[in-house]
Amino acid sequence: MSRKRILAVTAPLLAVLLAATACGGTTRGEDDGDEPTGTGGSANPEAEYESGLSYAMLPKSVNNPYFEASSTGAEGVATALEGAYEYTGPSDASASSQVSYIDTLSQQATDVILLSANDPNALCSSLDQARAGGSVVVTFDSDVDPACRDLFVSQVNSDEVGLALLEMTAEQIDATGEIAILSATANATNQNAWIEVIEAELESNPSYADMELVEVVYGDDEDEKSFSETQGLLQAHPDLKAIVSPTTVGIAAAARYLSGSEYQGQVALTGLGTPNQMREFVKDGTVAEFALWDPTALGELAAYTGAAAASGIITGAEGEVFTAGDLGEYTVGAEGVVTLGPPTRFNADNIDDFDF
Missing domain, CATH: 3.40.50.2300 (Response regulator)
Structure with a gap:
């Protein structure tokens, strides 16, 4: 049995334990934009990612510049890790529309599903089936109930x-x-x-x-x-x-x-x-x-988080540390939350310094 299949079997129990024992907030680097630092953990941040995994990003809705930027970041990670990548989703931002896409990805046995959820609870049944089938579910941008996914990549606190x-x-x-x-x-x-x-x-x-x-x-x-x-x-x-x-x-x-x-x-x-x-x-x-925040970096971190879970580098337990490529080291916080960092303000003085 592969490491990602073992994770899928143990994830539901792990999620319950995390929900019961979690306390405090997420851990991240200082708000001045320094690279994230962690409190340490049993996972090895230098562990090797598994190649050849399949990734799918399912945003709240497609044709949204924000999620397209996130997809660019995630696809870059999937390519670097020699994996397959798909960007798919509904044109309307509704939970019911997302369900059929989750079910399809589950049937395709997608290794890593990256989801920005339109509802915290309505997607749980489909997500449970996907995880039971071996998929690692990482929410990003907008979470579901922690018991329904493996990890959540938050933009910011x-x-x-x-x-x-x-x-x-x-x-x-x-x-x-x-x-x-x-x-x-x-x-x-x-x-x-x-x-x-x-x-x-x-x-x-x-x-x-x-x-x-x-x-x-x-x-x-x-x-x-x-x-x-x-x-x-x-x-x-x-x-x-x-x-x-x-x-x-x-x-x-x-x-x-x-x-x-x-x-x-x-x-x-x-x-x-x-x-x-x-x-x-x-x-x-x-x-x-x-x-x-930088939505491209958010997509990158979501993909690295999913890859780390599917590769057995992390399980979603609080305190685990992994390396997300050039983004640096990140620490898993309470309830399986990984946080990108603080928002940046844009105005006439700095807006031309950014291109996303």
């Missing part, structure tokens, strides 16, 4: 994202006035975690006492719906000072609406976007500043 989004918003409106959030789907675990941080800070931090969150709307990571939701927010809240969109599809659609409207320069827009899609809106004054 959720608190860091929520705090950064709120800080940028406050800076742009002098911490005063009504704000609204244009999110992705209502069940997206990552966006919901960031929104919870924003809501908690608005309620408890006196620095934001003069700011009010008046509405949260969902564009379902669809361009036209996000565009319409932006229009709706501005009509429903004539005193709105800022829109926060923690989704690359949403912020681009909102920027496109604002740039051609009377609200350009009057209503601030910030959130999470890629430099390439947001450059024109920064340069025309629609957006002052936004943030993101």
Whole structure:
């Protein structure tokens, strides 16, 4: 029996044990961007990756520049490790649409499935079947219930994202006035975690006492719906000072609406976007500043994490260490979480330094 098959058999039990015993947060390098450092573990970070594995990335939806960048990173790793690679998924960001793709990948006995989930629980049955068949399931960007996957590659600590989004918003409106959030789907675990941080800070931090969150709307990571939701927010809240969109599809659609409207320069827009899609809106004054991590690096780390698990280098236990190519060493945190790093802010001063 191969090492990846052994992992698949033991993974469900391991996930239960991790969920029962996990405590504390993930481990990662310092927030200044240094290479990640770990607390040590039984795994050998210099262990050899297995070649010839099959990898498949299943994003929330295809035709999304963010996930296309992640796919580029993952494909590069698969190629370097002499494996086969597939990028596949639905055109709409719904959990039901992802299920059939998971089932197909399971039937194909794909060694490593890299999934950005549209729902934390609705995919679990299909994921359980895939793991029982020998697939290693690594979620990235947006997680499922920890018991339903082997590891999760997080972009950043959720608190860091929520705090950064709120800080940028406050800076742009002098911490005063009504704000609204244009999110992705209502069940997206990552966006919901960031929104919870924003809501908690608005309620408890006196620095934001003069700011009010008046509405949260969902564009379902669809361009036209996000565009319409932006229009709706501005009509429903004539005193709105800022829109926060923690989704690359949403912020681009909102920027496109604002740039051609009377609200350009009057209503601030910030959130999470890629430099390439947001450059024109920064340069025309629609957006002052936004943030993101490198989605290509996120895809690379997800692929290396899956390869490490499928090769028997790690099992998903807290404290294990592995080397993710040029990205450096990473440590598995509680509940099988591996964290890429803090977000980068983009503005007119630095946006031309980035190309993704």
